[in-house]
């Protein structure tokens with residue numbers, strides 16, 4: 480549905496994005512995640528047909544966004560970082576107005592406006608002047624104007640910025656409810672937002688895509704799998720030898736204490752066991768240790784967070800630009 484190939488944009492002497500390539504399948508929500516200044520808004524504006532790219536192509540529903548920018552604007556709904564709302568109009572009046580300029584026929588306008596009001600939970604605010612709405616409601620109006628013409632693709636630039644926690648939950652649920660019928664790209668610099676809302680994530684840093692995958696796969700592949708933390712009584716070096724016999728164990732390392740503890744008890748050893756992705760060797764690890772005569776006091780599953788993955792990707796990128804990008808694009812195949 481959305482195909483982006485080798486997109487670059489240079490502003491004077493600033494290279495905002497470089498060789499950006501990704502696809503979004505029909506009905507999917509792609510999270511476009513990156514720190515401030517990474518190039519998210521630039522990419523979103525090119526996709527929305529509001530900014531020409533310096534190089535590369537972007538197609539939405541098969542249409543080139545530059546060559547067919549007017550048709551593309553009818554195929555997409557766009558929520559810019561600061562949505563242009565008309566503060567003196569009522570919610571309903573504004574949506575009728577947008578539906579008209581987006582080419583919805585007079586006969587279908589009422590139905591489309593009602594659907595947008597209902598999907599965005601705005602029915603009870605339909606007669607309110609936009610200026611009088613809270614920030615959360617204004618954002619819903621911003622989303623309603625993006626979907627009022629029922630576009631196949633929706634582009635949302637930082638849709639939860641500036642909202643309070645309750646409003647953030649509402650807006651995220653609203654976005655999730657739109658997937659399936661619509662294909663969505665959502666840009667954000669907030670890590671948990673992508674794991675909560677998106678089926679796939681593209682991470683952009685300093686204008687370049689450093690990884691594209693599902694949030695779960697990114698975590699698994701970049702951390703070499705999840706694992707366990709153990710508190711045992713016995714010799715750590717012996718326990719490490721014993722645990723190497725468990726097939727799914729990749730690595731066993733000593734740790735100062737368990738993440739949840741913060742205290743060290745005498746005669747105890749603390750270990751982190753890294754296991755192969757997709758395996759569940761917890762029971763075998765426990766039995767192996769007990770059979771070998773170790774006492775097991777505590778065992779907990781650990782998995783990396785999206786924060787870990789993001790930090791790893793963006794910091795490795797700075798230290799070893801070429802290797803890191805190659806490694807990650809290999810992983811994301």
Ligand SMILES: Nc1ncnc2c1ncn2[C@@H]1O[C@H](COP(=O)(O)OP(=O)(O)OP(=O)(O)O)[C@@H](O)[C@H]1O
Nearest residue numbers: 490493495513514515516517518519520521522668
């Ligand atoms: N009109 C412009 N002229 C010159 N440089 C620009 C312009 N717009 C953006 N840039 C630069 O391009 C880079 C990418 O900016 P962009 O706004 O796309 O990033 P972003 O990821 O959306 O950041 P933020 O989350 O802070 O909005 C930045 O270095 C920015 O300073």
